[in-house]
Amino acid sequence: METTYREALREALREALLRDDRVFLMGEDVGCYGGCFAVSKGLLDEFGPERVRDTPLSESGFVGAGIGAALGGMRPIVEIMTVNFSLLALDQIMNNAATLLHMSGGQCAVPIVIRMTTGAGRQLAAQHSHSLEGWYAHIPGLRVLAPATLEDARGMLWTALEDPDPVLIFEHGTLYNLRGELAEDAGAVDIDRAAVRRAGGDATVITYGGTLGTTLDAADELARKGVDAEVIDLRSLRPLDMPTLLDSVRRTHRAVIVDEGWRSGSLSAELVARIVEHAFYDLDAPVERVCSAEVPMPYAQHLEAAALPQVPAIVEAVERVMRGG
Amino acid sequence: METTYREALREALREALLRDDRVFLMGEDVGCYGGCFAVSKGLLDEFGPERVRDTPLSESGFVGAGIGAALGGMRPIVEIMTVNFSLLALDQIMNNAATLLHMSGGQCAVPIVIRMTTGAGRQLAAQHSHSLEGWYAHIPGLRVLAPATLEDARGMLWTALEDPDPVLIFEHGTLYNLRGELAEDAGAVDIDRAAVRRAGGDATVITYGGTLGTTLDAADELARKGVDAEVIDLRSLRPLDMPTLLDSVRRTHRAVIVDEGWRSGSLSAELVARIVEHAFYDLDAPVERVCSAEVPMPYAQHLEAAALPQVPAIVEAVERVMRGG
Amino acid sequence: MTSEHELDLLRQMLRIRRFEEKCVELYSASKIRGFLHLYIGEEAVATGVFQALRPDDSVVATYREHGHALARGVPAESIMAEMFGKVTGCSRGRGGSMHLFDAERHFYGGNAIVAGGLPIAVGLALADRMLGRDRVSVCFFGEGAMAEGEFHESVNLAALWRLPVLFVCENNLYAMGTALDRSEAQVDLTVKARSYGIRATAVDGMDVLAVEAAAADAVADVRVGAGPAFLEARTYRFRAHSMYDPELYREKAEVERWKLRDPITLLADRLRARGDLDDEAWAAMEAAIAEEIAGAIAVAEAAPVEAVEDLTRFVTSEV
Amino acid sequence: MTSEHELDLLRQMLRIRRFEEKCVELYSASKIRGFLHLYIGEEAVATGVFQALRPDDSVVATYREHGHALARGVPAESIMAEMFGKVTGCSRGRGGSMHLFDAERHFYGGNAIVAGGLPIAVGLALADRMLGRDRVSVCFFGEGAMAEGEFHESVNLAALWRLPVLFVCENNLYAMGTALDRSEAQVDLTVKARSYGIRATAVDGMDVLAVEAAAADAVADVRVGAGPAFLEARTYRFRAHSMYDPELYREKAEVERWKLRDPITLLADRLRARGDLDDEAWAAMEAAIAEEIAGAIAVAEAAPVEAVEDLTRFVTSEV
Ligand SMILES: Cc1ncc(C[n+]2csc(CCOP(=O)(O)OP(=O)(O)O)c2C)c(N)n1
Ligand SMILES: Cc1ncc(C[n+]2csc(CCOP(=O)(O)OP(=O)(O)O)c2C)c(N)n1
């Protein structure tokens, strides 16, 4: 059936609310407003205000409350409108959600799922365009997911809810209107493995989330130029599925990372480090990175476009690794 | 004269308060209590409660107030007790301090200095032992410093205050009692360049802050084993002084990074990536990393020690790169 | 109050209204992008409050700040150019609608993290105090922002240190789709504010003269060192939260009821009743405003964008 | 009140006192490391509040929580072992003094981020409500924590949703070295709490019977769905903030004055005056406590530490 990323997310929420009484959705404007990006539209009517729970503007408070509710036996899905605002809740996510189990010696598991929008591309300027999922991928105790396809938008949530520990799901803001075919019986998917989205033998291009489409476009252009790129979608940012990545890099001997985060200290750096650690002698060229410019994201369209990873930069990076760097 | 890291920091604060009327120190317990690590002891008596300003427990509030005061023409030094609590102020640091200048098209510079303690090693457990300076080094618009010596403890502050933009200074908690000789006329130091703390030709070991001592100890042990390691102290975590690092790596052909952050996504990853990007063909072995175990820091002494970078692990990593990885 | 003054207030409110109505058109025409939050219906608040302030007082506003920028004297041209993403914009086209800045006019944005501007205002006031300046810092925010921890921390700091801050809460009854009583346990916002031991009053935010008077009262106290004050302006936004809001959360009838208290109509009717405004004067006012806005649009349209090479300028200061 | 019950309260407070006095010795002997925050002087608060709670009620405490853990029934042995860093500790030796946990006893820590535990308590109460359990969640925190944004957000949420949370503020007048009136614009903390529209009372935190009565009153309301309550216990810490505090911020005389109101002495004197306690009974109480603590120390001393190979266990759940 034809659907959108937004509708796939909504179906996943519906399924979760239907299947497990302990599940509830909580966040700013998830109810009456229908979700700031209309993801949860209609769910309030279907499930009522206890299970589709609007919160005040209090990111730290309601994320912490979600953590407490998880400790108390519920299975909360907490929505933070965007990753930009999640900084206000980062203390709770880091010092409580991610830490309680280990620090309590295994007693206090926190089965919470936290969803949030990430990324730029909609001219929302410097306070609404961050890609900070790489930070969350630094935190032991968290699992971090980035659905980039309709299948993953539909299927990751249930699997995340079955995880006994905190799982963060990052939805890129430019994907909500992504339209395509989804099987009628689409359901839960694994959340452990990276996926080869385009097989190819010349170079491995690793990406995730919002830049998957751009990267596939770049691969098409490279194909026209005679370069056969393999495109891997990480899907899980923590833990990283290194076997899938290394398997590809060992075949292609070349790797490029595409990451919308600011270059220095982004997840791309960790990927380069891991590849070098495990496949140094397989590499025929230095690993390249295509990231965002290290600037607060500007509003003006041409400047925002210039700050973000685009097809030409990816094509050039792959061409560079093909030439040996 | 003989002094300590703590006293050197205090002298730097005194100098700043004496030299510039616009400078003031603000934070929790910087005044009456004398500073949670006794850094500002005595300054309240000398400069009074307006300029040595105790705040309520309100990290976001008083860091934001520091940003506002900087916009208003002051030169605030804001102390956050530890980096752990800085998460509560991260929104202000990221979305205001680091962003205002660019987002306003160059109008609103924020000349603030924010100091905080970082790191583990004192059995303070999971909520008091983070090393998150790598996160701050990801943020465009910030300068991030890590004094590891008495000279830098004494000299970085004034230079940071002269910077028209926000500067963060990370003081490792195990360094406050560091004792040694400091020149009577010690004063401002550059904050741009990394420093070679031990010259050597066999391998480059890069570190900063709290792990400099451990790394130098490892270098001594390596020397006894016939390996001559060069030890570089980053000093500035953003921007990174790549020329100094690359110069060394191009000579030694081998690099090891020692970073107390959790391995995945730490600053060490960025260093590996940069070295690979710029000196791939100079490397005779994959770059190695010695980092903290990816666990919330445990209280028990033997577990904490096991989680942190120690001499044997550094020695082994250097030996591995000597063998070609 | 002279009728001259009242006519000026009317003109200012109308100017904000017409400016934003044009913005909507320009948004539909894709000349303006990103998020666009309209102040339509709330014009009396900024207009009234600024009457009580001096040009050197500092201002911190939110993402819903076109009205504040205009009332502050930021030229319509540079605001329009900003929303067009042009280098001549008041933030070089980098901020857009949510991030208007004008340091010369002490207009410190345009902050789009809800409640994120409050601590900044406290700090600006602290600087004024330490530098011996008798300025006031005014901070605008919505009632939804009052649930954020930063509200609490900021008001406590300002109250504790008796800093010259005027906290202006624009209570338009909704935070996006969340009604006040679904966001605040205490719906009398002055009670909340007063619990910090500060002066707190509420005013009809649809009556620009009442706002002006209440703000003047508060500012007089604040300026002489009585500590911060809190002013709740009870108002309403006539339009959607932003361009993407289907307004599922409120009844059309409620909106219509509030429109009967349109601050522009209220004042205009009063002036007409008094004989201080007639159709001709109104038409002249409309024409002058239309001309100014058309001019601003034309200038914005013609202005250049920032060179892509300048993208990384001002990440740090140029020294 | 039967004298039996009062004697039990006395015994509990004395047990906490003696336990912590031993901790100080053990700290000096380097058996306990890290930060150690003593509850000495404040024992009546936890002891009294727990009288009003059921074993299935949830508890969230701070880094100053030995007394709460003991009063809750967490065995002294497992607390001592925790501070020794042993695997038999209530958190396997990973938490230490600041992070005591006992999930079976619904004791959810031991939170060392000031105010960080409050939202957790709100969430525990939310779970109880959604699961139809008539439990109460109690959250302890200092008066210093009330300046944090998380206090504000948590109380508002609990009040808005009328959740069964008892917020217990242990007002010991100082947050480290910061006196209440240098941290809060409003020094009457019940005024602050009441501004959220909740029940708020203050009680003499040195009188365990008064604390018990006030807590019982509050909990009775909270349990039947009247929404959250706030209880301020006015108390004082007799010792330094932690082991490293030179106490520059308060006069010795002030400390001595408060010691005259030592909660243990107060109750003991009352019981003695009534003839319900004599030297013999007191000595027996001391002896039993000393024996228990000595036993706990011996057991902790002898216990094994966690294997280093287990360092990474429980970063995620074992499934
Ligand atoms: C910290 C944060 N959380 C959420 C948002 C998204 N958001 C933008 S405006 C808004 C509503 C704010 O309501 P209010 O404070 O009443 O101001 P109003 O928009 O009504 O003027 C929300 C939830 C944000 N920008 N920042
Ligand atoms: C967010 C945060 N900021 C600062 C600290 C350091 N700190 C620990 S306890 C404390 C004082 C807390 O005072 P209060 O809430 O009154 O509790 P008390 O210690 O008096 O029991 C401070 C500042 C911390 N742990 N967490």
Ligand SMILES: [Mg+2]
């Ligand atoms: Mg509102």
Ligand SMILES: [Mg+2]
């Ligand atoms: Mg206290």
